[in-house]
Amino acid sequence: MSKLHLVFGGRVRDPRTLDFDDLSTINVIGIFPDYKTAEEAWRAAAQRTVDDAEMKYVVVHLHRLLEPDLLAPPPEAESL
DSSP states (O other): OOOOEEEEEEEBSSTTSOOBSOGGGOEEEEEESSHHHHHHHHHHHHHHTTTOTTEEEEEEEHHHHHOGGGTSOOOOOOOO
């Protein structure tokens, strides 16, 4: 599976959180095939709203949500 990344953002109630003010106004930038292109899209979107402290854009690692077992540590070997 590709390492998909989602970039989205919107107005937050508190800039220290991800508590979005109005979910109906979330701005979805797109889904990207790798972190590098997702980060470039995130930077461009964040830069457009740099003067508005209540606007926040994030990169979500979709591959981690879709295949969480890939992140799980391997089961410990049983001692004999």
